[in-house]
Amino acid sequence: MTAPPTIAIFGASGLIGEATARQLQAEGFRVLALARRFSPAQRAAFPNAVEAPLLAFSAGDLDQILSAHGAEIVVNCIGVLQSSPQKGSAEDVHCGFAARLVEATQARLLVQISIPGSETEDRTPFSATKRAAERLIHARSPAFAILRPGFVWAPSAYGGSALMRALALLPADLPAREAASPFAATDAGDIARTIGFLARRWAGGERDWRVTWDVMERGGESVGGVVSRLRRHMGGPKPWLRLPAALMRLGALAGDAAARLGWSPPIRTTALREMRRGVQGDPGPWISATSIEPRAFADALAHTPASVQERWFAKLYLAKALVIGTLAAFWLVSGLLALTLAFDAAAAILIQAGAPPLLAKAATAATSLLDIAIGGLIAIRRTCRLGLLAGMAVTLAYLLGSVPIAPHLWLDPIGAMVKTVPALVLMLVALLILDER
Known part of the structure; x- marks a missing residue:
């Protein structure tokens, strides 16, 4: 039997990266977890963790570290919502790093975590640079799989998923415009299962991968529907007011200011614009190619206990600021x-x-x-x-x-x-x- 290939995951400290690394490791894959910084719990979970300023690495540096660990599958989960002095510009993080990674993975399979949608809908530097990275990979990478998840639900909470939890325990609804936006969800386990599928096929000799898949549930709900379902699941209060749109804009501007001080608030102008655009796609080609039946958000939520720690976190998340x-x-x-x-x-x-x-x-x-x-x-x-x-x-x-x-x-x-x-x-x-x- 062919041994499963080593999978390198860049950005393994983030929401998608950590959930993917943990599941692949549990499935028997040797995982090389790489990130700028890990928490003590993450270091304990990933024995092969590499903590380094990855965005400063050249293509040669990246190739050297991948070769040293025998990594054949490379997953790029690194991304930033908005440019900042601390985390770099969206252009360099999404395009510059992807270019160096493509050069370092010419004999490997590159799995890029991107975003759903089309170029005509890309109206923020975040989405525009994510799409530019896709075009770069299409043009230069011999073997790639671009995965486009929707709203990612994972065991841990960070960014958008943390915000949804917090909103569910507020006695208020989102403004009508934001609440009506489509919001197809992706169970983080489906991303890991897809990468595992690709890794096994790669180990079996299939090397001509050049695919782009929307990895998400069939259909999907609206943003307001997701919050309402979370509210019922967590036993949140019945909403008695609707947040004014002006308050959302003010919160986004405050989030931008906080980001300049190094914080990562979930409410920023880019996040608000992306929420209004919504999340939707066509998972049909991905389902046909992999035979993976996506887990609907309702099912993923059912596997997340509405425990006291979940409720404490949701209540304290916005209070922290x-x-x-x-x-x-x-x-x-x-x-x-x-x-x-x-x-x-x-x-x-x-x-x-x-x-x-x-x-x-x-x-x-x-x-x-x-x-x-x-x-x-x-x-x-x-x-x-x-x-x-x-x-x-x-x-x-x-x-x-x-x-x-x-x-x-x-x-x-x-x-x-x-x-x-x-x-x-x-x-x-x-x-x-x-x-x-």
């Missing part, structure tokens, strides 16, 4: 106020405790700047954890230092010091829900 934003604003505003309008009052507390006026003013300025720095650290994704830890340490220092310096503040009827304790707890909560994967 509120928590982080509130804490960042809290530190920034408190620091700015102490440095400007409340500077004399803040310095007076130290002077009353016996500090020389010049030293009191210097300490007030220093602590105000420290507060502002903590707020800035919390606002930026890469430094948020450091900012939260620093904020907790500084808060404890303020609380303990106030006892000998200004004990009367603890008896303030407004509760100036007592109210700081909940802020400390909120920073701990933010630390606990900071992970994205």
Whole structure:
């Protein structure tokens, strides 16, 4: 019996990449998982994990790492919704990397994860560059399979699938335009099964693959239908209002701003435009070629327990942005106020405790700047954890230092010091829900 080929999965830390890697590994394939960064749980799950800045690799570098692990099937799950300083431009991530990968896989089968639809519908840099990568692969790759999944449902939640879970537990419906968009779903297991089918055929000697398949359920629902089905499944509240379209646009702009700080919010202008376009395709050719019967969204959902952890995640998902934003604003505003309008009052507390006026003013300025720095650290994704830890340490220092310096503040009827304790707890909560994967 021919041994199953090694399958390399680029972007194995993402929603599709991780689900695919886990299932293929469970089916007996040797999986080479590659990503820019893995979580500790993902490193434990993938013994052959390679963590590296893949987008900076040349075609020679990619070929070398694939050859070192004997990979014959290469799956590209790398993608970005919008260009950002942290993750690169959509042009380089989708087209530049695909070009280098094509060059490195001339003797291998390249499986590209793309998006459904046609070029006439591509109105965002995301969809336009995804389609350009398809054309590049068609022109240069000797053996390829372009898979176009719909709305991907997987055991884990990230991006769009996390947003759908959160919306299902809100007492509100989407605006009519977004709710009516077609939204055919894809069970992540069907993507893995398709790759497994291709890998077995490749191992059996079939090397002339040049196919493009829509990998999704038959028919499909609307965006509103998906949210409603999730709401029933998870026991969400009955909606009593419809979100204004203007609020969706405002949320998308806020998401764009957050993305510039390194965050990956699911609501951005590109995501909103893609949602309005909808997700639909023709799975017939894929079903005929592979004999894989796609799992409908209702069936995939039935295999996802509506457990307490699912409900907790859905309720906290949108609250996370509120928590982080509130804490960042809290530190920034408190620091700015102490440095400007409340500077004399803040310095007076130290002077009353016996500090020389010049030293009191210097300490007030220093602590105000420290507060502002903590707020800035919390606002930026890469430094948020450091900012939260620093904020907790500084808060404890303020609380303990106030006892000998200004004990009367603890008896303030407004509760100036007592109210700081909940802020400390909120920073701990933010630390606990900071992970994205």
